[in-house]
Amino acid sequence: MGDTAGTAQVGGRPKWVDTFMIQGLALAGALLFAALVGGIIISAFGENPFFVYRVLWFFSTSRLSDFGKVLENATPLIFSALAVAVAFKASMFNIGVEGQYYVGMVAAAAVAVFLDLPTVLHLPLVVLAAILGAVIWAAIPAILKVKTGAHEVVTTIMMNGIAVSLLAWALLNPLRTSRQGLIDLRTDQFPESALIPNLGSTFGLENVLPRSVHLTWLFPLALLAALMVWFLLHRTSLGFETRAVGGAPGAAEAGGISIGATQIMVFLLSGALAGFVGLNHLLGDAGFLGANYETQLGFTGIAVAFLGRNNPIGIVLAAIGIGMLNRGEDGLALVTDLPREIVIILEGLLILSVVVAYEITRRIVLRRRQREVRAGELATEKVHGATA
Amino acid sequence: MPLLDLGAAIAIGLSYFTLISLTGLGGLFSERSGIVNIGLEGMLIVGTVMGAWASLEWGPIAGLLMGMTAGAVFSLVHALATVTFRVDHIVSGVVINIVAFGLARFLSQIFFGSTQSDRLPALDKIDIPGLASLPLGLGRAFQRMSWITILAFLITIPALFVLNRTRFGLRLRSAGENPAATLTLGVRVAPLRYAGVVISGALAGFAGAFLAIEVNQLFQEGQTQGLGFIALAALILGNWQPLRLMAGALIFGFAQAIPLRLNDAPVISLLPEQFIRMIPYIVTIIAIAGFVGRVSPPAAAGKAYEGGGRI
Numbered sequence: 001m002g003d004t005a006g007t008a009q010v011g012g013r014p015k016w017v018d019t020f021m022i023q024g025l026a027l028a029g030a031l032l033f034a035a036l037v038g039g040i041i042i043s044a045f046g047e048n049p050f051f052v053y054r055v056l057w058f059f060s061t062s063r064l065s066d067f068g069k070v071l072e073n074a075t076p077l078i079f080s081a082l083a084v085a086v087a088f089k090a091s092m093f094n095i096g097v098e099g100q101y102y103v104g105m106v107a108a109a110a111v112a113v114f115l116d117l118p119t120v121l122h123l124p125l126v127v128l129a130a131i132l133g134a135v136i137w138a139a140i141p142a143i144l145k146v147k148t149g150a151h152e153v154v155t156t157i158m159m160n161g162i163a164v165s166l167l168a169w170a171l172l173n174p175l176r177t178s179r180q181g182l183i184d185l186r187t188d189q190f191p192e193s194a195l196i197p198n199l200g201s202t203f204g205l206e207n208v209l210p211r212s213v214h215l216t217w218l219f220p221l222a223l224l225a226a227l228m229v230w231f232l233l234h235r236t237s238l239g240f241e242t243r244a245v246g247g248a249p250g251a252a253e254a255g256g257i258s259i260g261a262t263q264i265m266v267f268l269l270s271g272a273l274a275g276f277v278g279l280n281h282l283l284g285d286a287g288f289l290g291a292n293y294e295t296q297l298g299f300t301g302i303a304v305a306f307l308g309r310n311n312p313i314g315i316v317l318a319a320i321g322i323g324m325l326n327r328g329e330d331g332l333a334l335v336t337d338l339p340r341e342i343v344i345i346l347e348g349l350l351i352l353s354v355v356v357a358y359e360i361t362r363r364i365v366l367r368r369r370q371r372e373v374r375a376g377e378l379a380t381e382k383v384h385g386a387t388a
Numbered sequence: 389m390p391l392l393d394l395g396a397a398i399a400i401g402l403s404y405f406t407l408i409s410l411t412g413l414g415g416l417f418s419e420r421s422g423i424v425n426i427g428l429e430g431m432l433i434v435g436t437v438m439g440a441w442a443s444l445e446w447g448p449i450a451g452l453l454m455g456m457t458a459g460a461v462f463s464l465v466h467a468l469a470t471v472t473f474r475v476d477h478i479v480s481g482v483v484i485n486i487v488a489f490g491l492a493r494f495l496s497q498i499f500f501g502s503t504q505s506d507r508l509p510a511l512d513k514i515d516i517p518g519l520a521s522l523p524l525g526l527g528r529a530f531q532r533m534s535w536i537t538i539l540a541f542l543i544t545i546p547a548l549f550v551l552n553r554t555r556f557g558l559r560l561r562s563a564g565e566n567p568a569a570t571l572t573l574g575v576r577v578a579p580l581r582y583a584g585v586v587i588s589g590a591l592a593g594f595a596g597a598f599l600a601i602e603v604n605q606l607f608q609e610g611q612t613q614g615l616g617f618i619a620l621a622a623l624i625l626g627n628w629q630p631l632r633l634m635a636g637a638l639i640f641g642f643a644q645a646i647p648l649r650l651n652d653a654p655v656i657s658l659l660p661e662q663f664i665r666m667i668p669y670i671v672t673i674i675a676i677a678g679f680v681g682r683v684s685p686p687a688a689a690g691k692a693y694e695g696g697g698r699i
Contacts, residue, residue, distance in 0.1 A: 093478055150677040153426055153478065154624070157617040158669040169662035296489075303486050306479065339497040344490030351483050352465065359475045 018368075022361050030357035034349040041345060047336050056343075059331030060324040068200070068213040072284075073323035075215075076101075076277045076294075078222040078316055080301025082229050083273035085310035089233060090266040091246040094274070096141060096156025098298030099163030100134035101277035106170045107133030108282060109187050109289040112194035113175060122193040126283065131275035137163060138271025145267075146260035152267070160298075171291060186290035196283040216284035218276065225273065226312035232269075242266050277301070303351045309358060322347065395528030397642070397649035402533065403603045404615075405634075405641030406540040407432075407595045411619035412626065412633050413547055414591030419628060420551065421584025422564035422577070424690040426481025427466045429616025430488030431589045434462045435596020437492040440508055440607030441499040443600070448511045452536070452597045459593015460586050462488065467585040471578050474692035485616075493609060505607040508600060511535055534602045547630045560584055564686035567693040577693055592616065614669070615644075621672045627683040636675070643671040 013021075039049035060070045080097050087094035094100075108130035115122060141155040175187045196216045200209030209215060233239035241262045244252035253259055281294045304322055308314030329343040411428050418425040438458035443451025465487075469480040496503055513532035520530045551557040562570045563580040570577050599615070600607045618640050626633030647665045650656055656664060 093482065095482065144673070144677045148677040149680045150673070151624075151680070153482075154617055154621050154676055155673050157614050158673045161614050161669040162666045165662040165665040169660055172662070173660070299486055299489070302482055306483065339494065341490070341494035341497050345494050348487035348490045352469070352487060355475055355479060355483055356469055356473045359473050363474075 019365050022364060023358075026357040026361040027354065030353040031350070033353045033357075034346065037349050037353075038342075038346045042338065042342065045338055045342075047338055052332065052336060052338065052342075055331045055335055056325060056328030060327040064208045065210060065213050066327060068209045068215040070320060070323040070327045071219050072213060072215045072280065073326045074316075074319040075219045075222050075280045076297045077301055077304045077319040077322055078226060079273050079276040080297050081304035081308060081315040081319060082225055082312065083270045083277070084302050084305035085308070085312070085315060086229060086233075086242075086273065087267055087270040088305065088310050089246045090242045090263055091249070092145070092263060092267060092270075093153050094138070094156060094267065094270045095153055095302065096138065096159045096298070097270075097274040097277060097301055098296070099156070099160035100137040100271050100274035101130075101298060102160075102163040102167045102293075103137040104130035104134035104275035105278040105282050105289055105293060106167050106175070108279065109175055109190075110170075112190040112283075113188050116191065117193060119193040122191070123196065123283075126194045127276075127279065130279055131272045134275030135268050135271040138267050138274065139264075142264045142267035142271075146264055167293070168291075171289065175289065177288075184290060187288045189288050190283070194283065195287055196279065198284065214280065214285040216280060218280045218284060222276070223316065225276070226316050229273075230312040238262070238265060274298070300347075303347065306351055307354055393525075393649060393652060395522075395525045397645040398526075398529035399531070399533070400649050401638075401642035401645035402529070402537050403641075404644040405637050406534070406537045407599050407603070407615060408619045408622050408640050409540050409634050409637035410543070410595040410598070411592045411616060412622040412637055413543065413630060414588035414595075415620055415623045416547075416588075416626075416628055416630060416633060417551075417560070417591075418584045418588035419623065419689050420564045420686050421560045421581045422567060422686060422688045422691070422693070423467070423470050423581050423585050424477040424481065425466065425585065425588050426478050426617075426620070427463070427484030427488075428588065428592050428619055429612060429614065430481075430485040431459045431463055431592035432596040432599070432612045432616045433485075433488040433492045435459045435593030435598075436600040436607055436611060437495045437499070438593070439597025440505045440600040441495070443508045443510075443597070444499075444505065448509050448601050451508070451601045452594060455597020455600075456590045456594040459596065460590040462491075462593070463585050463589020464582075466589070467582045470692070471581045471585070476692075477690050496607060496609060500607065503609040505600075508605050508607070510602050510605055514538075534598070536598050536602055541634075544630050544634055551630065556580075556583075561686070564688055567688050592619075595619075618668070618672050621676050624683060624685075625675050625679050628686060639675065640668065640672060643668040 035049075035053065039053075042049040042052050060066055080101070083097045083100075084094055108126045111126045111129040112122075115125065117125065137159055141150070141152045141159055144150040144155055145152045171185050171187070177186055177188045179188060196218055198209075198211065198213075199215045199217065199219065200206050200211070200213060202217070231239075233242060241252065241257045244255065244257055245259050245262045245266075249259055252262075277297050278294065282289060286293075300322065304315055304318045307318035307321070308316070325343050325347060329340045332338055332342065333340045411432060414431075415425050415428050435455035435458060439451040439455030441451075442454030462484075466480055466484050469475040469483075470477050493503070496505070499505070511534060513534060516530040516533060520527050522530070549557075551561065559570065559575050560580050560583065562575070563577045563584075567577045570580075596612065599611065604611055619637070622636035622640050623633055625636035625639070646653075646656065646667045647661075651661065651664050656667075
């Protein structure tokens with residue numbers, strides 16, 4: 001298709017506009033469907049759905065600090081969804097982001113607590129440790145998949161279970177704080193040199209972005225990561241190989257691409273991205289690793305990746321969307337009698353309807369293309385017939 | 389090591405065998421019909437919360453039946469997505485698991501006002517005649533056993549019969565091996581696959597209710613601990629055959645018992661407690677990595693059937 005894809009016309013519109021419109025309509029339809037079913041559930045609890053949706057919107061957008069909270073929520077989700085998406089491009093499911101970022105947090109906490117260095121060295125080393133921990137955790141299922149064929153969905157879930165125990169062991173033994181008076185299971189407070197600066201304090205915006213909003217430098221870093229993932233997938237040879245392995249493994253192998261090597265590389269990259277997932281909580285908010293660390297970010301990341309169609313820009317937007325729902329949740333708890341968990345139900349409805357809507361549009365677009373190709377062949381035949 | 393511990397370990401291993409084999413058997417029907425079911429974990433979760441609620445309201449039998457019904461209804465989502473809308477089976481399964489976790493958290497707030505329930509009423513337990521009085525504490529393994537465990541052993545017989553000796557079973561397997569040929573014979577593939585998925589949902593939901601009511605006697609968020617995936621591993625290890633699946637479920641069931649009842653055994657007791665807890669997961673990984681090359685999944689499992697028109 002290549003060159004003709006950009007110039008071909010469908011009913012007077014360029015083809016990509018046509019595809020884009022179909023996809024936009026599908027997304028809108030899915031949102032509407034989720035809002036409708038969600039509305040019915042909300043009504044069943046005796047609340048007005050329009051009021052609930054308004055609360056969700058205003059609580060996450062009315063002040064800059066509210067939106068700062070939204071971006072704070074979005075930060076780990078962008079990393080985790082990118083990790084899922086990268087693997088997905090090579091037809092692999094990294095359901096182990098959850099465990100990978102746990103191990104990343106353990107490694108980061110160890111470097112943060114045990115090393116005493118100036119910020120310029122300490123912080124990068126802490127981040128590097130997080131990446132390394134997560135990459136090692138991703139390497140095991142990747143190698144097992146390539147060497148033995150063990151499906152990564154089962155092995156990564158098992159690695160998650162192991163990571164939970166590893167983190168508990170680390171907190172109980174080598175990393176446990178020695179300070180008297182702290183009965184909580186936690187590490188020492190990290191030194192300032194290991195922490196990630198807040199955007200609010202960097203730019204002197206504390207009056208609009210107070211310290212309680214943990215919007216840190218990790219957010220711009222997440223955007224940069226999204227950009228780099230896009231670049232990697234579409235402008236490098238590893239990206240080309242990744243998409244080839246994901247799209248047409250047979251053709252890729254025939255073309256001289258080693259499927260196994262590509263899959264391992266991609267999975268390690270996915271793990272590296274997973275390493276960042278726990279860092280905003282660890283280095284931008286808590287400042288120590290405790291037993292009440294944030295969980296589920298890896299799984300929510302899968303949802304965000306699906307919502308964003310595994311596309312870096314889509315992922316950033318979807319992460320902000322989920323971040324808004326999670327922020328709006330606080331509002332719901334204040335002004336309605338609904339259990340705040342209703343937001344999880346809304347998220348679930350959204351993912352389900354979006355996944356189905358995307359599949360339907362994929363087929364519509366595919367069918368149109370096939371029809372065009374057939375029409376094209378028919379036209380060529382006619383021309384040949386006329387000249388003969 | 390006191391044999392009493394071994395007896396207790398066998399008892400708890402049999403409980404987890406029950407859960408894994410029932411869930412795995414459900415997965416077997418789904419996958420033999422051609423639908424890969426990564427959503428078993430989610431169906432288990434739905435079974436735990438709904439079963440726990442109904443058990444508190446109307447007693448354990450109602451709880452088990454409610455878990456089964458809820459699992460079946462919930463699995464329709466997976467069937468609708470994969471069969472009717474032809475969504476990628478693993479994508480749908482992953483989404484099912486995420487949605488189930490959220491649904492359970494939501495329902496648990498409504499039913500119990502927290503992330504766990506009160507103590508649930510359970511079925512009366514039975515002592516297996518003869519075996520329950522084995523000496524040296526080994527009898528402990530067969531005392532106070534759940535009826536459901538006996539059911540889990542016996543259900544393999546009708547399962548084998550349905551799968552290998554009935555028209556439905558033959559058609560179900562053909563839908564999973566060669567849907568095009570099935571359709572050529574005038575048998576529609578879609579209803580068979582719906583049936584396969586709903587059977588898996590019912591059995592996984594039932595197993596979830598069993599976990600909450602009979603094993604833990606409470607609902608607690610996260611109590612399934614990846615057991616749905618372990619059931620999937622047992623299914624792979626069992627080469628999609630009911631009897632071999634049972635063998636796989638026994639291995640994984642006893643692996644679950646190690647951290648719960650054998651943490652004082654020689655060698656094992658030298659490890660820190662957290663490392664002992666890793667054993668079931670490590671056993672699963674090793675089993676999958678060691679056996680996966682030697683099994684043959686249903687030929688059409690995981691592939692959306694692209695036949696035109698009504699399938």
